[in-house]
Amino acid sequence: RFESITMAPPDPILGVSEAFRADTNEMKLNLGVGAYRTEDLQPYVLNVVKKAEKLMLERGENKEYLPIEGLASFNKVTAELLLGADNPLILQQRVATVQGLSGTGSLRLAAALIERYFPGAKVLISSPSWGNHKNIFNDARVPWSEYRYYDPSTVGLDFDGMIADIKAAPEGSFVLLHGCAHNPTGIDPTPEQWEIIADVIQEKNHIPFFDVAYQGFASGSLDVDASSVRLFAARGLELLVAQSYSKNLGLYAERIGAINIVCSSADAATRVKSQIKRLARPMYSNPPVHGARIVANVVGDPELFNEWKEEMEVMAGRIKSVRQKLYDSLRAKDKSGKDWSFILRQIGMFSFTGLNKAQSDNMTNKWHVYMTKDGRISLAGLSSAKCEYLADAIFDSYHN
Numbered sequence: 542r543f544e545s546i547t548m549a550p551p552d553p554i555l556g557v558s559e560a561f562r563a564d565t566n567e568m569k570l571n572l573g574v575g576a577y578r579t580e581d582l583q584p585y586v587l588n589v590v591k592k593a594e595k596l597m598l599e600r601g602e603n604k605e606y607l608p609i610e611g612l613a614s615f616n617k618v619t620a621e622l623l624l625g626a627d628n629p630l631i632l633q634q635r636v637a638t639v640q641g642l643s644g645t646g647s648l649r650l651a652a653a654l655i656e657r658y659f660p661g662a663k664v665l666i667s668s669p670s671w672g673n674h675k676n677i678f679n680d681a682r683v684p685w686s687e688y689r690y691y692d693p694s695t696v697g698l699d700f701d702g703m704i705a706d707i708k709a710a711p712e713g714s715f716v717l718l719h720g721c722a723h724n725p726t727g728i729d730p731t732p733e734q735w736e737i738i739a740d741v742i743q744e745k746n747h748i749p750f751f752d753v754a755y756q757g758f759a760s761g762s763l764d765v766d767a768s769s770v771r772l773f774a775a776r777g778l779e780l781l782v783a784q785s786y787s788k789n790l791g792l793y794a795e796r797i798g799a800i801n802i803v804c805s806s807a808d809a810a811t812r813v814k815s816q817i818k819r820l821a822r823p824m825y826s827n828p829p830v831h832g833a834r835i836v837a838n839v840v841g842d843p844e845l846f847n848e849w850k851e852e853m854e855v856m857a858g859r860i861k862s863v864r865q866k867l868y869d870s871l872r873a874k875d876k877s878g879k880d881w882s883f884i885l886r887q888i889g890m891f892s893f894t895g896l897n898k899a900q901s902d903n904m905t906n907k908w909h910v911y912m913t914k915d916g917r918i919s920l921a922g923l924s925s926a927k928c929e930y931l932a933d934a935i936f937d938s939y940h941n
């Protein structure tokens with residue numbers, strides 16, 4: 542009976558927004574959820590999205606069901622955007638691409654595939670990682686364990702720990718990797734480190750599983766941000782890659798993304814795709830069309846595509862500029878000799894401040910700065926006008 546159901550805890554990320562809404566202090570700042578804001582801290586709909594939607598209206602597109610695998614023109618461009626349009630894997634039809642319910646839904650489809658076809662196989666998740674990764678694999682009943690990633694002493698990458706843990710995992714494990722702009726740390730391996738990670742994965746017959754939620758949004762370049770995935774793809778490895786258009790096209794609520802499975806033959810890709818469809822059908826039947834059409838229109842039209850790249854550079858640039866300004870403010874304030882340069886080395890929309898839970902609580906309770914308790918702040922929710930205030934809050938929380 543429903544009477545016996547207990548209260549679920551609030552979500553650690555989306556729960557932060559709920560608490561933010563309830564706060565009446567005018568200095569309040571929401572740095573919890575990773576959503577891009579303008580300098581006025583308002584949500585932003587990209588111009589290319591508005592243009593694509595206008596085109597869609599003019600064409601009078603219908604609202605018929607999509608096939609289970611999603612919109613064909615979307616699936617085509619999304620794989621090309623990820624791997625590069627002239628990638629031999631695409632020409633050889635070795636990539637099974639299925640439209641998913643954004644990054645989360647695409648990860649969930651891959652988890653269902655692992656559960657069904659690789660029973661007992663483990664997924665290795667970075668420590669720390671985006672909080673929802675564990676939920677996704679738990680709900681799909683896929684066992685997981687963590688590999689070392691973050692080194693608190695340097696606020697940098699624990700590369701040796703990462704390599705040792707990937708080596709120590711049972712052969713044939715799935716290694717979940719953040720394609721770029723690691724969430725929550727903002728710390729990515731260098732290109733040389735990616736090569737070594739690929740070596741170890743290959744030696745151990747592991748299967749790389751990329752989560753690409755920030756392509757183009759981290760560096761401002763779609764190709765640079767896809768280089769980790771392409772490096773693995775170029776080695777001829779089988780791969781799983783989940784994509785999201787929430788951040789780079791600002792399509793958070795449209796729930797548009799994809800799962801790509803790179804197989805060793807076209808025949809295998811066809812079979813894998815048929816099984817992914819079989820998993821999707823009883824879960825949600827078929828995906829929504831609106832976001833898929835927007836992506837297909839933007840990526841498929843050279844003019845809109847170029848305009849998108851410009852808008853992405855503006856978004857990435859704004860985040861970089863508040864990152865710099867926050868660092869400058871902290872350096873000016875803090876005479877203790879503490880090195881804040883890790884802030885500048887991190888990339889993407891987040892900064893991992895190294896603040897512990899009590900310090901993060903101080904940020905919220907005393908300064909009305911809302912953030913996740915792991916010390917992560919979303920710089921996409923920061924304006925340059927508020928950098929000084931945030932630096933005061935961080936300085937106070939660190940040293941008191």
Ligand code: PMP
Pocket residue numbers: 575642643644645646671719724752754784785786787793798
């Ligand atoms: N993976 C990572 C690492 C993320 O940061 C996010 C968004 N915060 C996602 C996946 C999925 O987001 P969405 O479902 O909105 O695409």
